Structure formats: C-alpha cells, structure tokens
Amino acid sequence: MRIRAQVAMVMNLDKCIGCHTCSVTCKQTWTNREGTEYVWFNNVETKPGIGYPKHYEDQDRWHGGWKLDRKGRLVLRSGGRGKRLSRIFANPDLPSIDDYYEPATFDKDILVSAPGGLKDTPVKRPHSALTGEPMAVTWGANWEDSLGGQSGQDDPNLARMATKVKLEFEKTFMFHLPRICEHCLNPACVSACPSGAMYKREEDGIVLVDQDRCRGWRMCVSACPYKKVYVNHATGKAEKCTFCFPRIEAGQPTICSETCVGRLRYLGIVLYDEDAVLAAASVEDEKDLLEAQRAAFVDPYDPAVGEAGLPAEWIAAAQASPVWKLISEYRIALPLHPEYRTMPMVWYVPPLSPVLDATGAAGRDDTDADDIFHTIRDLRIPVEYLAELFTAGDVPVVTGVLMKLAAMRSYMRARTLDGTVAQELLDSIGMTAGQVEAMYRLLAIAKYDERYVVPAAHAKDAAALEAQAATHGDCPVGGSDEDFRRADGRRGLHLNPLRSRS
Structure with missing residues (x-):
C-alpha cells in the first residue's frame, strides 16, 4: 500500500x-x-x-x-x-x-466620443478578439x-x-x-x-x-x-x-472557493492507495466504478496512515477534511461521469431542488419526507438524468443520496419546530441523529475553516514561494514549476502507472 x-x-x-x-x-x-x-x-x-x-x-x-x-x-x-x-x-x-x-470585444470608446446631436443613440458593436472584424455573438x-x-x-x-x-x-x-x-x-x-x-x-x-x-x-x-x-x-x-x-x-483555498457567493464549495485532503488506482479504474461494470473509487480511498484514522510517512499536519487535515466526510462518511457526494475511468477528484452533492419542485407540482407537501420519498421513487426525470451525470446511470445510488438529503431536511425541521426526534426517518436512511446533525451543519451552516481545510504543512512554504516570485517573476499559468521543484525538493514528475499501451 x-x-x-x-x-x-x-x-x-x-x-x-x-x-x-x-x-x-x-x-x-x-x-x-x-x-x-x-x-x-x-x-x-x-x-x-x-x-x-x-x-x-x-x-x-x-x-x-x-x-x-x-x-x-x-x-x-x-x-x-x-x-x-x-x-x-x-x-x-x-x-x-x-x-x-469566437471571443468578442467591444468598441466602448464610441459611447463617450460620439458627437452630440446624433439622431440615433451610438451602439458599441462586437468585434472579434481574434481577427478584429465585426461579428455577431451567437x-x-x-x-x-x-x-x-x-x-x-x-x-x-x-x-x-x-x-x-x-x-x-x-x-x-x-x-x-x-x-x-x-x-x-x-x-x-x-x-x-x-x-x-x-x-x-x-x-x-x-x-x-x-x-x-x-x-x-x-x-x-x-x-x-x-x-x-x-x-x-x-x-x-x-x-x-x-x-x-x-x-x-500558502494555506489558502482556491480563488473560486474563496469568492463563491453560495458557499457551495468544500476543499480538503483525501488519502488514497496509489496501488489500488489501476484496479479501481479497470472494473468491468461502469456502475461499479463509484464504489471502486471509494474503496481506493484510505480512512485517515487507519493505523496504516501513521506508518506512511505523511506529515502530521497532513494527517490531521485529512481527518478534518469536509471532502472525506461528504464522499466516504456521509456518502452523499458523487463524481462527475465516473464512466470515463479517470477517477475524478471534484465531486458533487446532487441537487434536491428539482425534486422539491416536482413534489409541489404534484400537489404534495415538499416539507414532508414521505411525500418527497414518493416523488423521488416516481420521478424518472431528473433522477435518471442525475444518474447519467454522476453514477454511470445507476439510478438507485442517486435516489439513495436524494433520500438522505430529504430526510435530513425533514428531521431538522421537526427537531427545530417541536424538538421531536424522527427516529423512523433516521432508520430509513441508516444514519444516527448525530450523523444527520453533523451532515446538516456541514452542508448548511459550516464556517469558513470547516469548509476549507488546507494542510497547514503548506503554510511553511509561503515565504520561499514569495521569494521565488520576487526573484523569477510571476509563474506562468500552469507554469514550468521548475523553480518550485528546486525550492523545496519535493516536486517532480508523477510517474503515472496507467500509461496507455501502444
């Protein structure tokens, strides 16, 4: 391993x-x-x-x-x-x-330099950013x-x-x-x-x-x-x-995460067994790829992790990782098109909102878990569509995730309104009250440092990286990374064991 x-x-x-x-x-x-x-x-x-x-x-x-x-x-x-x-x-x-x-640009100067007294209001027309010729944006x-x-x-x-x-x-x-x-x-x-x-x-x-x-x-x-x-x-x-x-x-989240208005992004560390990647990507049935990839992930609390030589800060970050919790603990995050066999590492919690809209349109109560459950079972769209996106067409997996999300909503609603514990809801999704409440906190009201758990081990590199930038200028996008490899001695070409065969 x-x-x-x-x-x-x-x-x-x-x-x-x-x-x-x-x-x-x-x-x-x-x-x-x-x-x-x-x-x-x-x-x-x-x-x-x-x-x-x-x-x-x-x-x-x-x-x-x-x-x-x-x-x-x-x-x-x-x-x-x-x-x-x-x-x-x-x-x-x-x-x-x-x-x-075809990217377009606009002649904005015409709006401020046009002479007065014109019969028609000046309009900035699109021009191709590639050729400079007038174009229609389509x-x-x-x-x-x-x-x-x-x-x-x-x-x-x-x-x-x-x-x-x-x-x-x-x-x-x-x-x-x-x-x-x-x-x-x-x-x-x-x-x-x-x-x-x-x-x-x-x-x-x-x-x-x-x-x-x-x-x-x-x-x-x-x-x-x-x-x-x-x-x-x-x-x-x-x-x-x-x-x-x-x-x-430098210990900071990505810019898209930092500026996300809806606070929908979670960033963290996932540990995986590199030796298990080839077997996981090679399972015959496309619908088994999701579980195969999950099986390649390593529990950060596994004693074997401590023997892997990872920095203590990385192990602590993996244990606190919101990504690990959503993917493997709560099992509500799904990969985009696992059938491509690339084993993607940007995962998604599928949307429940189209189901809630369908529940209301059918005259059912979109706050009642039973009504939502019935809608999920009866609804072929978008559940089948979501399955094509996230589970290689395996509808029951997506249905199970949506039911967990619906049960969480109904459970927290009952708990907040009258303090009752809807044990039948917990039994229907196989989760404890503590798990549902922790999942709710992470999805709904998690703070900044709960959503973004970036390994503290990276923070020590910040000064060296700033010095490199001052010496060599800004690194180009995706840059050569050669200077950074020399800076800390840890970077190098990752020898992918899955090179294609001619």
Missing part, C-alpha cells in the same frame, strides 16, 4: 445560484491574457444543456478518457502510443473555435444560462437514457453545474501527452502543465473527457486549471 494525499473538492449543487462569480474571479486571476480569451478554467453550465465546449460529454465524437479493451486492459479511447504518434501533426479529435466560441461559455434547459434536447446525457425524454416547456427543469479540472487520480491527459509536459504532483495530486516541456501537440485536449485543457493560441502551449496551487501552498 502506497498512501498518497490528494487535494479534492466537493460542490453542493443545491446551493449554486448561477451567479458566475467563480468564473469571473478565476478568469481575472488566471486567464486575462492574450491567447486565453476563450479559456475558462472555471465555468458554470446550465443542465440540461450541451455544455462548454459544445457536446464535450459525447465521447463517441471526442474519444476522451479511458476504456477497457477486449482483454479487459485499460487503454485510452484516443488510441495507444502508436496511433497517437501517427497523427501527431493532424489530430482530428479537437474542438474548433465554433465548439467553444454562443459563449455560459450561453445556456438564459435558456432554462431549453437546449436540453441536444444534451448527450439525455440521448444515453433508457427512457426517451420529451422536454416540454411547462415540464422543463434546470440546475447549475460549476466545472473545473477534475485533477483525476488516473488522468488521461497525463498519459496522452507525448512530451511528458502534463504531470500529477506527487505531494498533493494537482495536475499541471510544464510550460517549458509543452510542445503544443494538443493530445491532452483530445484525451481529457471533460475538455478542461485549453491551448493558448498566442503561445501554442496547453493551459489548464492549476487548482490555484500557489494559494494552496
């Missing part, structure tokens, strides 16, 4: 209001430079919808992630080394600018936000569902899905990179791009099933979400 630490995130989708503050602050911090106009390390999608870039979840088209070959071995969907090298100069599995959007990273799920008929998740779904306007539903790089335990982008520029940091699992080694082959873009690797068209280098590693190293 080789125990590793992974910085991970959980997002509670019931608390996302779609304000896009996380997207804007991430954009201003990391991608406000030439060549990154279309790049959104963090974006908030409206589901159902086709996402950003368009149809990124359609792996029959993009060939992202992993699959099992005829012998049950794990291989990249984009092909082995030989196949990738044969088309290294002409990769067909790349989204075009139309799949993203798509964007958050375009579906105003469509209320009405583009859902083209959603790849609906196409995969066993029951054909007809989205009628009066019956439509929607929720917001914030997305960043998943910083996977088994990252396809790392294995697909011909130059070895993509790497997974050994100390905290963050996946980065060495800008000095990147040659712009773009195989990482094709291999990432979440399409969270971008190419800076000015430099020709790959860039991606860095999990704000300079902030993490």
